[in-house]
Amino acid sequence: MVGQYAPLPESEQETWNHQEEQLRAGQGFVNYQAPRVRRNGSVFPATISATPLFDRDGSYAGLAGLIIDDTKRQEQEVERQMLTAMVQNSPDFVGVANLHGDAVFVNRAGQVLFGLDGDEHVKRTNVLEYFAGQERAAAQNELIPTLIRQRQLEFETVGRNFRTGKNFPIHCAGFVIPDAKTDAPAFIAAVARDITEGKRAEEELRRLQEQLGTENLSLKEQNLFLRQEFQHGEMFKEIIGSSRALEVTLARVEKVAPTDSNVLITGETGTGKELIAHAIHMASPRADRSFVSFNCATFVPSLIASELFGHERGAFTGAEQRRLGRIELAEGGTIFLDEVGDIPAETQVILLRVLQEREFQRIGGNKAIRTDVRVLAATNRDLQAAIEAGTFRSDLFYRLNVFPVQVPPLRERRGDIPLLVWHFVRQYARKLGKQIPQIEQRTMELLQSYPWPGNIRQLQNVIETSMVVGEGDILTIDERMMSWGVSSQGRTEPPIFHMPLSESRLDHERKRIEDALTLCKGQVDGPSGAAISLGMPPSTLRSRMKALRINPHRFKTDQRLGRESS
Numbered sequence: 001m002v003g004q005y006a007p008l009p010e011s012e013q014e015t016w017n018h019q020e021e022q023l024r025a026g027q028g029f030v031n032y033q034a035p036r037v038r039r040n041g042s043v044f045p046a047t048i049s050a051t052p053l054f055d056r057d058g059s060y061a062g063l064a065g066l067i068i069d070d071t072k073r074q075e076q077e078v079e080r081q082m083l084t085a086m087v088q089n090s091p092d093f094v095g096v097a098n099l100h101g102d103a104v105f106v107n108r109a110g111q112v113l114f115g116l117d118g119d120e121h122v123k124r125t126n127v128l129e130y131f132a133g134q135e136r137a138a139a140q141n142e143l144i145p146t147l148i149r150q151r152q153l154e155f156e157t158v159g160r161n162f163r164t165g166k167n168f169p170i171h172c173a174g175f176v177i178p179d180a181k182t183d184a185p186a187f188i189a190a191v192a193r194d195i196t197e198g199k200r201a202e203e204e205l206r207r208l209q210e211q212l213g214t215e216n217l218s219l220k221e222q223n224l225f226l227r228q229e230f231q232h233g234e235m236f237k238e239i240i241g242s243s244r245a246l247e248v249t250l251a252r253v254e255k256v257a258p259t260d261s262n263v264l265i266t267g268e269t270g271t272g273k274e275l276i277a278h279a280i281h282m283a284s285p286r287a288d289r290s291f292v293s294f295n296c297a298t299f300v301p302s303l304i305a306s307e308l309f310g311h312e313r314g315a316f317t318g319a320e321q322r323r324l325g326r327i328e329l330a331e332g333g334t335i336f337l338d339e340v341g342d343i344p345a346e347t348q349v350i351l352l353r354v355l356q357e358r359e360f361q362r363i364g365g366n367k368a369i370r371t372d373v374r375v376l377a378a379t380n381r382d383l384q385a386a387i388e389a390g391t392f393r394s395d396l397f398y399r400l401n402v403f404p405v406q407v408p409p410l411r412e413r414r415g416d417i418p419l420l421v422w423h424f425v426r427q428y429a430r431k432l433g434k435q436i437p438q439i440e441q442r443t444m445e446l447l448q449s450y451p452w453p454g455n456i457r458q459l460q461n462v463i464e465t466s467m468v469v470g471e472g473d474i475l476t477i478d479e480r481m482m483s484w485g486v487s488s489q490g491r492t493e494p495p496i497f498h499m500p501l502s503e504s505r506l507d508h509e510r511k512r513i514e515d516a517l518t519l520c521k522g523q524v525d526g527p528s529g530a531a532i533s534l535g536m537p538p539s540t541l542r543s544r545m546k547a548l549r550i551n552p553h554r555f556k557t558d559q560r561l562g563r564e565s566s
Helices: 010-024 071-088 108-113 118-123 135-150 196-212 219-235 244-256 273-282 301-309 345-357 383-389 394-400 414-432 441-449 455-469 503-519 530-534 538-547
Strands: 030-037 043-054 060-069 093-098 103-106 152-160 167-178 185-194 263-266 291-295 334-338 374-379 403-406
Touching: 093 108, 103 118, 108 118, 108 185, 135 152, 135 167, 135 185, 167 196, 244 273, 244 403, 263 273, 273 291, 273 334, 273 374, 301 345, 345 394, 383 394, 414 441, 414 455, 414 538, 455 538, 503 530, 503 538, 530 538
Parallel strands: 263 374, 263 403, 291 334, 334 374
Antiparallel strands: 030 043, 043 060, 093 103, 093 185, 152 167, 167 185
């Protein structure tokens, strides 16, 4: 039968001969899957079901059977596997339960979202356990019955993480899976997403409206604001703001990022030039490779060449072994040269060779090393003036300045100040263990009217100091805190902060902390530390000690009493 009507490919013939021998020996039935060959020569997957036939005298007479074309079944299996892979790899929760609410399946993202420990944990849960608190009763009495009745339902609720016990808002789209024969509801399924960030954005908009008096913004304007925030959050996650001046800068970043062009980023100190450089790297084809930042102003000029290009063993006194430079560490990626105007003349020559020839030599070496690295540079200096003064090479300037990007000062981005302030408030509230739900209206007006010669870095320092020394849950800032000096070289200097607290309150807080440190023998952390005694997180205590200039080490010995602490 098999050989006469549908010959097997040669690769399968030996296996089939073995199957047929078993049938001749009396085996009653066999299901055998193998590729078959049609008369036109095409191959198709098949299942062969066969049973032996015997004459009356018991001798083997042949086979009776059926050949089933499995092409459709294999296509369905491929579709099933593709669907399974899509569901498992979905970033959203996907789950299925029976009509009693017993969980049947939850994909990997769902198990992470709800803190489930694998498939076995899933099968021991009921969908009602995924809802938090009073939402559970609403799900049992309203949501699930309505879903089964309407066959689909979209809603927002509050979920619960099994592992941490924390609650979080979710958006769900539920639907019914019907029985294949009766079309009656057989299972319920849902796709859900954590919308914590969306809720936070809505709350942020509400707070900004209160601070800026924009409660009457049109719906179109509000949607535009949120859409801009989302776009900036995706591409420029570390850059805060939506002002026109910043939009112009980011538009140039978007244009140059996908290319391999060198970029010179200019702007005043504290404007965030390194963030712009990082955004260019992250939006470029090199995003999955290294981003190496090198501040030329923080090194002695004689060491900059060694730091950038590396050195061979014995190249100079102290060079005891070969060392790779930042250029090699950034191979295939991006190197950011901050304060590039501080590079000495002899090092500028080597950097120019990197830009022109794509090669360099380690200090003390004689071998040319090829390199593939994108160079981004930044400066707050006037490089044209440096060229005229003979301290910066014009050919290097034009190699770096292929695509200039100007970062605006904060005084040209006054509309971004509330966003930046709230960003820093949240950042330091987490570090200090504080809750600051409100900013004094006068304080916000003061922050927006100040010229900020030190730009975003100065604003950040002011917010940090205010959070450290301030009390209560409303942020207030004294105008005297924003004094900012200018050095003889024309550079801005760190501010000398004037504490807004009265001297008596400062003395009281200092005495309270010192007494606790004395009692705990200078120990800050741990069960017997001063932080526990004062009822505050160790990080908060350390911040306040730093602001009050309290050194915990001097309390190892009680110097005020002039004797060893017992």
